[in-house]
Amino acid sequence: MTRRLLSVLITAIMLVTLVPVAMAADPEEITVAIHAVPHANGVYMFRDQFEKEFGIKVNVVEMAPQAIFEKQMTEFTAGTGAYDVVQFMPAWIADYSRFLEPLEPLAEKNGVDLQRDDIAPAFRDIYNKWGGVTYAMTWDGDLNIFYYNRLAFENPEYQQKYLKETGRELRVPQTWDEYLATCKFFAGWDWDNDGEIEYGCDEYLQRGRMYWWFLDRFAAMGGVYFDEEMNPLINTPAGVMALQNMIDAVPSMPSGALNHGYVELRLAIINGDVAMGKQWTDVGKSADLGDDSKVKGLIGYALVPGWKWDDKVVYRPMLAGGWQLGIPKDSKHKDAAIKFIGFITRPDISLAITKDPSTALDPYRISHFQSADFQSLWPTAKNYLAAIMVTAEYGFPELQIPGAAEYMDTLDLALTEALAGNQSPQEALDSVAAQWNEITDRLGRDAQTELWNMQYDAMKASGIKYVPLP
Numbered sequence: 053m054t055r056r057l058l059s060v061l062i063t064a065i066m067l068v069t070l071v072p073v074a075m076a077a078d079p080e081e082i083t084v085a086i087h088a089v090p091h092a093n094g095v096y097m098f099r100d101q102f103e104k105e106f107g108i109k110v111n112v113v114e115m116a117p118q119a120i121f122e123k124q125m126t127e128f129t130a131g132t133g134a135y136d137v138v139q140f141m142p143a144w145i146a147d148y149s150r151f152l153e154p155l156e157p158l159a160e161k162n163g164v165d166l167q168r169d170d171i172a173p174a175f176r177d178i179y180n181k182w183g184g185v186t187y188a189m190t191w192d193g194d195l196n197i198f199y200y201n202r203l204a205f206e207n208p209e210y211q212q213k214y215l216k217e218t219g220r221e222l223r224v225p226q227t228w229d230e231y232l233a234t235c236k237f238f239a240g241w242d243w244d245n246d247g248e249i250e251y252g253c254d255e256y257l258q259r260g261r262m263y264w265w266f267l268d269r270f271a272a273m274g275g276v277y278f279d280e281e282m283n284p285l286i287n288t289p290a291g292v293m294a295l296q297n298m299i300d301a302v303p304s305m306p307s308g309a310l311n312h313g314y315v316e317l318r319l320a321i322i323n324g325d326v327a328m329g330k331q332w333t334d335v336g337k338s339a340d341l342g343d344d345s346k347v348k349g350l351i352g353y354a355l356v357p358g359w360k361w362d363d364k365v366v367y368r369p370m371l372a373g374g375w376q377l378g379i380p381k382d383s384k385h386k387d388a389a390i391k392f393i394g395f396i397t398r399p400d401i402s403l404a405i406t407k408d409p410s411t412a413l414d415p416y417r418i419s420h421f422q423s424a425d426f427q428s429l430w431p432t433a434k435n436y437l438a439a440i441m442v443t444a445e446y447g448f449p450e451l452q453i454p455g456a457a458e459y460m461d462t463l464d465l466a467l468t469e470a471l472a473g474n475q476s477p478q479e480a481l482d483s484v485a486a487q488w489n490e491i492t493d494r495l496g497r498d499a500q501t502e503l504w505n506m507q508y509d510a511m512k513a514s515g516i517k518y519v520p521l522p
Contacts, residue, residue, distance in 0.1 A: 081109040082136035082385045082392060085124060087375060088114035090412035091139070091192065094405040095396065102395050108388045118260055121457050124148075133382040136389040139191070142179035142374045143450040144457055146503065149182040153379045153386055155393070156186050162387050164394035170417045174444040178510060179374050182452070187378050189397050193406070193416030194373030195447055196264065196330050197439045198354040199339070200224050201347060203244045204327040210243065224354045225328070226365050228269055228297050231357045235304035238327035246324070252304035254320040254329045257471060258313035263464045264372040265330065269294035271368030271448040272359040274519035277459075280508065282501040284488040286463065287481035289521045295470055295477035302471065310471055322347055330356050332372065333440050334412040340430040341409045349431065353439035355446065361519070368516070371447040374416075415440065449511065453503045455495050462487040 086092050092114050099110040113135070115123055121144055127134045128151040140148055159166050166189060168176055175190040204210065205224060214222035214237055225231040235252030243250050255265045275290035285291070302309060306325060308316075318335050320326045322345040338344075339351040358367035377397070379389045395401060399419045406415045407426055415421060421441050427434040451459055463484050470480035492500045511517065 079103070079107055079109050080385060080388050081111055082383075082388050083111045083113060083134065084137040084139075084392070085113045085115060085120075085135040086137075086139045087117050087120065090410060091375065093408070094191070094411040094413050097405060097408070097411070098396065098401055102392060105395070106388070106391050108391065110392065128380060128382075131382050133380070133384050135380055136383040136385045137392055138378055138380060139375050140188070140378060141450070141457075142175075142188070142371075142376060143452055143460065145179070145182045145187060146452055146454045146456065148378065149185070149187050151380055151382075152187040153381050153383070154185050154187060155189065155379065155390065158379065158386060158390045159394065162390050162394075164390050166394055166397070167399065167417075170399060170419050172416055172418060172421075172441075172444050174371055174447050174449075175374055175376075175416055178449050179371070179452075180376060183506075188376035189378075189393050190374060190376045190416045191397055191402070191413065192373065192375035193414040193420075193440070193444075194332055194375060195371045195414075195440065195443050196268065196356055196369055197333055197336070197443050198224070198328065198330050198356045198369075199321050199335065200328040200352045200354065201244070201324060201326070202350050202352050203324070204238055204250075205352070207243075224352065225357045227360050228272065228294075228357045229360075231328075232297065232300055232304075234328070235301055239304035243327070244324055248325075250324070251306045251320075251326045252328070253301060254305050254309060254312060254317050254326045255298070255301065256313055256317050256331075257298075257302075257310050257468075258316075259464060259468050260313070261372075261464070263460055263467060264370045266294055266298060266463070266467055268330075268356050268368050268370045268448055269297055269359075271370075271516070272357070272366055274359070274361075274366075274521055276508070276511065276516065276518045277451050278488075278504050278508070279518060280501075280505060282492055282497060282504055284485040285518055286488065287478065287485040291481045292477045293521065295467065295481065298467070299471060299477070321351070324350070330369075332412075333414040333436075334409065336436045337407075337409040337429075340432070351432075353432075353436050355439070355443060367446040368448040369443045369446055371444070371449050374450075375413075448516065449507070452507050453500060455491050455500070458491055459488055462491070 092112055095112055103109055124138050171190055180186050180188045211222045225234050239252035256262050270291050273290040273294055275285055278284055317331055321329050321335055322339050324347045340348050355367050356369035358365045377393050379386055383389055403420055405411050406413050406420055421437045466480040466484045469475045470477050
């Protein structure tokens with residue numbers, strides 16, 4: 053009897069002990085599909101803190117940037133619910149919008165303050181929305197600024213030499229014509245006295261995303277993507293002149309420049325191999341904070357060159373990229389996902405992320421630009437942040453209508469052909485215009501025209517419209 057009672061007691065104790073273990077729920081987990089390192093570093097820096105604050109685990113799926121659109125769209129169309137948060141380009145928002153959850157109602161439901169008033173207007177008002185609905189939160193303030201090496205431009209001997217050779221004062225180029233002349237001047241000699249030959253400039257000319265290095269030329273010369281009737285304007289004189297300008301710059305670049313992408317262009321600037329170059333804003337941090345930089349304290353910042361109209365220079369630097377975060381409609385963890393987006397983009401967390409060169413993520417909140425901590429990060433950081441703010445004010449937006457990725461890919465391929473000498477600028481851009489018409493007809497000309505004019509009206513409101521070259 054005693055043994056039986058003891059057995060019952062032991063069994064009861066075991067059951068009581070095990071019940072809490074059995075009933076304890078596993079922590080909720082979200083899957084974040086994100087641009088591979090370096091961008092993913094921004095998540096890795098803070099995912100433990102996020103789990104500690106919210107009790108939610110974060111599974112990171114890294115994706116090469118060139119593969120993101122295809123991989124994510126495959127999951128969207130199949131309705132797999134594979135991802136809870138996705139990183140994507142603003143140019144894709146029209147294609148993505150039908151698969152994404154509107155963020156503001158979800159944020160309100162969960163008591164998440166996205167603090168969107170603190171987002172720079174260029175990103176908040178143009179890139180985060182489609183059809184008046186907020187589908188995304190910026191998490192990378194991508195745009196292109198102009199970098200120049202002060203050893204080249206501030207040397208009195210070189211200033212005199214340039215004046216003698218060109219009849220003009222040496223200055224950071226304000227127009228694309230000046231850019232060509234200055235690139236040529238600094239190409240092929242040791243202007244920094246390091247015992248090696250330097251070059252005038254370098255650009256991202258590798259197949260894939262090099263169209264951004266064409267578009268700010270094209271836009272400054274008066275070009276836009278289409279007219280109000282959806283006729284392509286890419287092969288107008290503005291396009292032809294912009295492409296010829298790109299071609300003419302190549303002889304002043306390092307050997308192999310036609311294969312240069314982000315990495316090669318970054319290295320050309322921070323190694324001091326070129327006098328100037330247009331690049332994303334994260335390179336400014338690398339130039340002064342990176343362990344591999346040879347130009348600390350030597351880099352200046354400016355607007356990307358523009359085009360002179362009468363007595364005024366018009367600047368149209370590309371808002372190139374501007375990666376953002378959204379939540380797929382088929383996510384099974386939407387509430388957790390909006391908490392993650394609110395956390396990773398909140399001012400204190402995002403400031404730390406955008407200050408860190410290892411993330412290659414750039415400032416996008418007004419509070420980032422006003423941060424005394426950021427402004428004192430290196431001696432010229434305040435000038436760097438000021439250049440970004442001015443660039444955002446003048447910025448030229450990406451095409452955002454359905455099919456934007458396909459439109460841009462056809463342009464990118466044609467530019468590559470022209471730079472390789474396989475087609476003239478006019479032939480290459482005529483081919484683009486024809487393909488753009490085919491894409492428009494396939495997607496529905498009336499619908500595309502209506503959607504394009506939605507974007508074009510917003511561009512006109514900010515002072516951007518087609519102006520034919522005289």
